[in-house]
Amino acid sequence: MKITQPTISSRSADLFKRGVDRLNAGQYTLAEALFREIVALDPNHAQAWHQLGVTLARQHQFAQGEAAMRRALALHESGELQRDLAWALLWQGRDGEAVAAYYAAIQQGVREARLFNNLGNLLKKHNQTVQAEAAYRAAIDADPAYALAHGNLAILQQDAGQCEAAEASLKRALELDPKANHLWLCYGGLLERQNRLDEADEAYCRGGRWESVQFLRRRVAHWQELERIDQAALQMIASGAAENLTPWGLLGIPSLTPGLHREAGRRFAESRWRGELAAAPLVERGAGLAQIDAALAAGEPGARLRIGYLSADFHEHATLRLLAGVLELHDATRFDIHLYSYGNHAPDAFWQMRLNALPATFHAIGGLTDAQAATQIARDGIHLLVDLKGYTTDTRMGITALRPAPVIVSWLGYPGSLGAPRLADYIIGDAVVTPPAAATHYSETLALMPHCYQPHDHRRERDVQPPTRAAAGLPERGFVFCSFNQTFKFNAPMASVWARLLGAMPASVLWLLDPGSERARANLHAFFDSQGVARARVIFAPRVAQEAHLARLPLADLALDTLPTGSHTTGSDALWAGVPMVSAVGALFAGRVGASLLHAVGLDELVAPDLEGYFQIALALASDPAWYAQIRKRLAQARSEAALFDTLRFTRDLERLYLAIVKREVEGGEGAVTVG
Template sequence: MKISSPTLSSRSADLLKRGLDRLNAEQYTLAEALFREIVAQDPQHAEAWHRLGVTLARQQRFAPGEAAIRQALALQDSGERQRDLGWTLIWQGRDNEAIAAYYSAINQGMREARLFNNLGNLLKKGNNLKYAEIAYRAAIDVDPAYALAHSNLAMLLQDAGQFDAAEASLKQALELDPKAAHLWQRYGGLLEQQNRLDEADAAYCRGERWESAQYVRRRVAYWQDLDRIDRLTLEMVASGAAEQLTPWGLLGIPALTPGLHREAGRRFAETRWRGELAAAPLVARGAGLAEALSALAMGGRLRIGYLSADFHAHATMHLLAGVLESHDAARFDIHLYSYGNATRDTAWQARFDALPATFHDIGGLTDAQAAAQIADHGIHLLVDLKGYTTQTRLGITALRPAPVIVSWLGYPGSLGAPRLADYLIGDTVVTPPDSAQHYSETLALMPHCYQPTDHRRQCGPRPTRAAAGLPERGLVFCSFNQTFKLNAQMASVWARLLSAVPGSVLWLLDPGSERARANLHAFFVSEGVARERVIFAPRLAQEAHLARLQLADLALDTLPTGSHTTGSDALWAGVPMVSASGALFAGRVGASLLDAVGLGELVARDLNGYFQIALGLASDPAWLAQIRERLGRAKSEAPLFDTVRFTRDLERLMVAIVRREVDGGEGAVVAQ
């Protein structure tokens, strides 16, 4: 009896079933082999091509996954295949194509909550907020129990300032999925934005988002149980247990290492900008730089772009304004790309109008549109001034709109993801060459301090001590750092100083929170320091703040994150600062400032040495007077205060970076 062999269609059906079983079991290698066997035997098998594409995409092989799904669509269009095509496009950063695919799926009858939710995310990212809200609400209509859609709708409402509606949506999401850590993280963020810090703390702890819990506690000087919370936070960083773990908020943790900080940056970037990091670069690295160097040598100009949200009366601009004014317009074509608050007071507006630079307001553009504009302008070197600080839009640099990208000034550390920036501007104190392994970027070293100073800043007339809320007599220690930089160890050193220097007071920046003020007073009282010896200074405009700073006798730096703009302000106002070198970039800025002003002897190796230097200065009026006299001379002599010199050094460094891109090289780049 003759036994007939299986038909091609029956064999394909068997292979397809087995492949789907392997795909559902996440055995992707086996599933891929089975689907490939089908299409090799039957190239017209649309479903096999579709499932092969899904299998490849789940292995993060998005481009071949897209190609396979497109082959399936060419054979037979369907809503399901359009949906899966959209997913592969998202991961390649091709948002507009993904939106089109999702709409095609919807037009063919697809009604899935996840599809509508993903579409909402894409529309929100593209600033199409009206239709993003419609998409999120459609997801909820399809599946009222879909917590993620409720959460995403809440974030949309929060960004629009509709806090009550946002909170209602988040509470609905938490009722549906009360164990979801990311929902508690979002709820805590909403509460924190409204300055409901106790509630935010509780929400973060409920969701075990320890990195946010420690940060909000530091904001109000609530230091209880921080050792445990810090340990749990660093375990989260090391294990990668939490997505969207913001690196900036980690800087107050004393045990944070440079390696862990870099790792936190890498993980944050890869979860926040997955699509952009996977997209094809708009401009190839190094493209056109050889021609730019040749043109520069013949009298042409390098096109430099600065990217920031802070081109207004912001702390960063108080440092940078003088540099922007001092750029050599004959050699450098400067472009400012602003995505933040474009309003400026009259004085700032006059300065910006006079800058040798072209201003571009890109606040209304998507990241993709902004990146395309920068690429179209032919920028040779793009400088991101934000890093992982608030309002960052590193999605722009992730799309690679320039042949070389530099990180500078705003964020004191590595971004962790090499595609976000090729170079990090530092100096030999904050980023010594032997620390290069802690940075995904190549180090670019300024000859003095990496941080500029605006030589046109005005201090204003010194007020009376009474007008500033200070006693008529007694030495004034000051630290005008943000409250999150303070900690029990640092405050204990300050308490020892106050106890050792009779009649002295500690002048702190008002944290803007009654709870924070109460916590700080309670801590110092527990250390034997009377409440009236800790004085809070209200926030003032820059000129008035610099004027009152002249009343201080000695500035006290902080660790593990130290004084940045705060330290520069103190030195500009003629107030010496005592510092100690920390383990992080963020903890060595004070040392760099002091080195660049010729007062390196005020930098201690540890907190015991810090205490001894501060006590010595406070107890020896002659030594303190001599230091203040040297600082006064430095204002007209030291490189820290010479803005034009700093700008020429920066320009030489930029040219050296471009030359290294053209010629290659090893190790750090230095200004030549």
């Protein structure tokens, strides 16, 4: 009997069916091999090219997947092909082309809820909110049970201030998918912003978003069961169980390690700016630096290093209060300074006057998309871009992810590693907050200032007349311990030390910044009640303007730092006001700032290795008038002598560090970048 050989067409059909089966089973290597065999037999097999492209894209070979899909499109146009091409383009950060492909798919009859939802996400990302809402509603029309589209519509409504509509959309999403943790996170966030804290806590717990539970409870000093909740949150990081887990909110967890904090940053970046991180860089690392380095070294007339500062906080905010002096004192003959502001807050008259007088060019980029803003920075020819936000509120690190400058530096706003090497090449610290031995905990290369990483504004008011103790709500006599840190930095071990201090100094009081929440005040009073501290001895200071706060600070006798996240601007404010501070060295950047500040004013003896040492130092200062007077005298002298308050010296050191970073990029090197 004669055996008939299968035709190319029948063999391709068999291979195609097997390939689709392997693709659906997630066996991508086998599927790829089968589809490649088909196109080798039949180069005009459009479906095989299409599915080969999908298989490659699912293996994160997006450029190769795109090429295969375009080969398929050249053979046969289809809406499904355009839909899958859009997905491959999206993952390469080519948002505009992805939007065009999605619209092409729609025009060719594709009416899938997922397509409309993805299109809505892209449009929202590029500030096309009207079109994004239409896309989300089209997704819901296509599949009313598609919970994700209801959730994304809710986020859009919330951003527009439509809280009632947003809540209704989120409730509908949760009815459809009650096990969706990210939807509970969104719902909890909406409730928290409305100060419905008990409901927010319940929502976070129902969704298993333990990182948000612990932060919310720390905000209101609800410290019961935190150790168990903290461990659950840390396990989420270690296992990668939750996307969009904001690293900033983890800083209050005492058992958070530097390694886990870096990992949280990496995961956050990859979930938040996936496309931008995958896109081709706008500017290659190091491009053009050799030329400017040589020109500066040769003293060529007009040669200036072009520095860009990127932030949302160029208004009356903690960052500008610290940075204003540096910006004013930059050497305009050697440095061309540009400020890129994406904030929506208008500065008051005083700060606007200072901004207008700066030797810098101001760029308002708040109305631009991340891609547009990055393109402008690249066109401006910035040599070194300094991101001042990191993973703090209102961050737009999609701009830096697109790499608009040949070197990017993280500084000042976020106390830790971003975790994603593409977001920043260097992080500015000092030998205390970022010791060279801790370099492995950073995705960035350490760039170390010689004294302290934190600047100071040389134009702060000096010797303002303080109010009376009575006017500030303090007793006329007695030692005043203070901590004006945010409540989320407090915890039971820290507060227990404070209670011990109050017990050892019977006439003393503890002066805290009002947390702005009756629940937090009640919880703090209840804790100190349990430690035997009368309520009258824990006094809450109202929130006032910065000038009024600096004026009242000298009424305090001793500032108490916090762990695991310590005093930052709060600490420098106290020291500037002449109030000594006791600190302890933490494991994280955020817990070492107080030690750095004290080192920079020459008061290293006020830094303890642990909480017991912290207690002993604070008690000795409070009970030894002679030693306390000596410390106050040294701190008063430091205002005119110490490196911490010498803004001009700091600025020149920072400029030398910038030049050293450029030199390192041009010539290479190992270890931290330092300046003597």
